[in-house]
Amino acid sequence: MSAYAKKVYLTEEQNQRLSPEGLLASFREGINSLSEEYVAQFYNGRYVWVRVEVNLLQKPGNGEIMAFIYNHDVTRESKLKQILECIMTFGYDEIYTVDEYSGQMDENEQTGILLLMLSDVEDIVKEEKEKQEQLAKALAMAEAANEAKTNFLAGMSHEIRTPMNAIIGLNSMIRSSIDDRNQVLDYTEKLDSASRYLLALLNDILDMSRIESGNMKLAVRAFSGDKFWDNVNMLAKTQALMAGVGYSFDRERKISEVYIGDATRLEQIMINLINNAVKFTPEGGSVDVAVTEQEVNERVQLTTVVSDNGIGIAKDFLPKVFDIFTQQHEENTSVYGGSGLGLSIAHNYARMMDGDITVQSTEGEGTVFTVTVKLDFDRRKKERKEKTEDISFAGKRILLVEDHPLNVIVAKGLLEKKQFEVVTAENGRKAVELVENFPEYYFDAVLMDIRMPVLDGIGAARELRALDREDVKDLPIIAMTANAGEEDRKQTREAGMNEHLAKPIDPKLLYATLQKFILS
Known part of the structure; x- marks a missing residue:
């Protein structure tokens, strides 16, 4: 003092x-x-x-x-x-x-x-009493939130360790069964499943962190409505079939073939709600999805109703169903699984799309979730269908810029599978030097990681675009990075990159992107 x-x-x-x-x-x-x-x-x-x-x-x-x-x-x-x-x-x-x-x-x-x-003594007493009540209420809420967060972190530690143990164990089992092709294929399928489950958990945690910090932004792009629902239904049917649960889908009206919005986040909302319905519906039950489309103020409003006849939600838990770190069946996480973040993330995404999610449920009888979102649309646009199965990039050269040896092996294998001639660089400085040393138009595209030593991908892209050569003006530079947020995409665009692919790389999306820039 x-x-x-x-x-x-x-x-x-x-x-x-x-x-x-x-x-x-x-x-x-x-x-x-x-x-x-x-x-x-x-x-x-x-x-x-x-x-x-x-x-x-x-x-x-x-x-x-x-x-x-x-x-x-x-x-x-x-x-x-x-x-x-x-x-x-x-x-x-x-x-x-x-x-x-x-x-x-x-x-x-x-x-x-x-x-x-x-x-005025009465006013003071009343004010003090109200203040004490507010403090007591705030303290109780803080304690409840802290307890829920502690339980969540303990649960997430278990959830993350489970697939990690499977990945480590399966990797060891593959090495010991290398001569048994069928056994190895079985193990790799399980390895793929465990990896995807772990990735989904990490994505949930990152998404919730971005939402709470206010850094989450929608990636608005044109996408096919038919293709979108086909993909959702394929994933939903597979989940329902594995669980022994009936599944039905009905889409009443189609206003446009092409919608403009964040298809990835919209898919997260739908898959989360449908998977939840399947998860909490006993074998022999049913999950029904009904979609209606209505034009509202030159936009399309999608209303999706996901209903099931599963175990339902307790009346006293309904007001907390969209809260983070909370699950009604916390004591049964080993049975139901999940991070406890999915519904909260879906609710936030729906509101970011000028919509909402509401819920009605009776314990023991079933649950109905109703989702509304608003999207832009263009009747004139049709999404071009990309076929990647028979693509060949024979005679095309690509510069792969990646510092992690394992990632180099994976990416190079995917590229060579489609007949690319691949030249590699371990950092951005080496990439710039290679382009400078090779003749003009030697490379047909650059696949660029972002986080690298010596010179990162952002700096390398800027230096490439600044070179005094004709070929670099139109040379496709495609970001390939774990930084998948909208702010990261904005940085890559500003650095002169043409496209942004998020790790782990989806081979079909990689081939379709390269096809668009090289073969079109």
Whole structure:
């Protein structure tokens, strides 16, 4: 307080308790936090009541004791406390409080402005009571949220370790069965399943983090409505078939062949709700999906109803169904699985699309989720169908810029499978040098990682575009990176890249993208 207070009035007992020796003695007695109140005089002559709070913590590394000390101005709170004590003790209707004042200035006396206060006791009591109720409610909510987050982190640790153990174990089993082709294929299928499950968990965590920080932005692009629902239904039917659950789909009206919006996030919403319905519907039950399309203010409103006759949701849990870190069946996560983030993420995405998700449910009878989103559309546009099965890039050269050896092997294998001649560079600086040293138009495309040593992909793309050569003006540069957010896409565009592919790379999307820029 020396920076703010001219004088601090502490008793000898307070001085002893707040001294280094006193704090160490308290810590030895098992006391980790303590507080004191005292009066301080500021340099402007004003007197205030101050509450000092001390938290004691032992550093794990060297055992040192650290003290975190906070000073709060509690003058108003102290005044109210004095008034309330008078009310409770004497039952007065009116209270007059007067600060002590001395004509003779003495450093041991509290001096200040003479203050006469007339207070409405009933208003003060009511205000204080409401404040205490609000504080109690906020504390209860904070404790509940903290407990839910603790449970979530414990659950996520288990959820992540489960596929990781499978991946490590299956990898070892593949090495020991290398001569048994059928066994290896079986293990690789299980490995693929565990990898995709782990990726879905990580995506949920990252998506929720971006949503909470306000960094999530929709990637708005044109997409085929027919193709979108075909893909959703393929995934949904597979899930329902494996669970022994019936599945039906009905789409009443088709306003446009091409919609404009974030197809990936919309698919996440639909798949999450349908998978949830399948997951909580016993074998022999059914899940029904009904889609209607309506033109509203020159936009299309999609309304999707996902209904099931499964176990339902308890009435007292319905208001919390979209909260993060919460699952009604937390005690049965080993049976139902999941991160507890899916519905919250879907709800946020729907609202970002000018829509919403509502839920109706009766425990033991089933659940109905209704999703509304608004998209732009263009009747004139038809999405071009890309066929990647028979693509050949024979005679085409591509520069693969990637620093991770394993990623180089995977990407090079995918490219050579389609007859590409592949030249590799381990960083952006090497990539720029290769383009400079080879003749003009030697490379037909560049596949560029972003995070690399020496010179990253953003810097390399900028330097390539700045070269004094004709070929680099139209040379397709395609980002291939784990940085898949909209802000990352914006950076790659600004650096002069033509397209952005997110890792792990989807081979069909990779081939279709290269086809668009090289063969079209």
